[in-house]
Amino acid sequence: MQLNDMLAYKVAMLSSDLSDSLATVYKPYGLTMPEWRVLATLGNATSLTSKHIAVATRLDKVKTSRALQQLASKQLIVRETNENDKRAINISLSAEGVRTYNTLTPLVAKWQTDRLENITDDEYHIFLKVINSLSQQK
Amino acid sequence: MQLNDMLAYKVAMLSSDLSDSLATVYKPYGLTMPEWRVLATLGNATSLTSKHIAVATRLDKVKTSRALQQLASKQLIVRETNENDKRAINISLSAEGVRTYNTLTPLVAKWQTDRLENITDDEYHIFLKVINSLSQQK
DNA sequence: CGAAAGTAGTTACAAATGAAACTAATTTGT
């Protein structure tokens, strides 16, 4: 059994390749990977708490907190105390955050369709099915 | 476009799931992921230099160096100066390293077949084809 | 030949990360 044939290794290599490649899309906008994930999550919502963002992005609460700090310092998000629960903070994109999101989303979509260019719909469908099947196990 | 639908995100989630899961197999033997990769690579060779190992495992030279230090301190590898090139070091598994490798290999193989239990050969074949296609792009 | 450039591997130091402790607010249970 060769390392190259091992499932976990192959997927880890693919993951870091894809991650590095996608990073070339958002890095020019001064974002890190956690920041991009948070931005992408907020782009689909009106307002979320840090907790919600952490769950959606699968970042731990510390990474989420730090990403939010960075995004706030870049003025891409707005934070307001949640009046129902004063421990929590409602986070939403600022006007500039929305602009960045609207700029990046089509670039990321294009990146993805380019990547998938040589793969048929059937193949991709099966690929996703296998991913789901492998992910579901604990 | 939701984070959940993004290729890079899905693959990253799968990768960390698989990595964490596989780690439960080799962690009881006191190994970290880089150490396991090095061990797996050395198990298929008689003797390799640090450079060769770095290429095979896709670890950078610093991580490789550190993993080798750890494995040496655990007496799982033997290091001998390469007489043809005295900068390089020939590394091979010690008797105990071989024993650990021989113990772990079937456990890892079982882990992998268990993971793939619900996936047909055809599906897995296509999965690997898509992985290769996605990985090949720079 | 021998100076300059390149390579194998290690080390040192700065930056990123993770676990645990912490603050402040909320919920639970009596």
Added chain:
DNA sequence: ACAAATTAGTTTCATTTGTAACTACTTTCG
């Protein structure tokens, strides 16, 4: 009602990681 436990989010500190500099040796080429 209110003490104890829980939760949201941040901060601290120890560990891990990555980059760059370094040592030692080898190759290149004038």
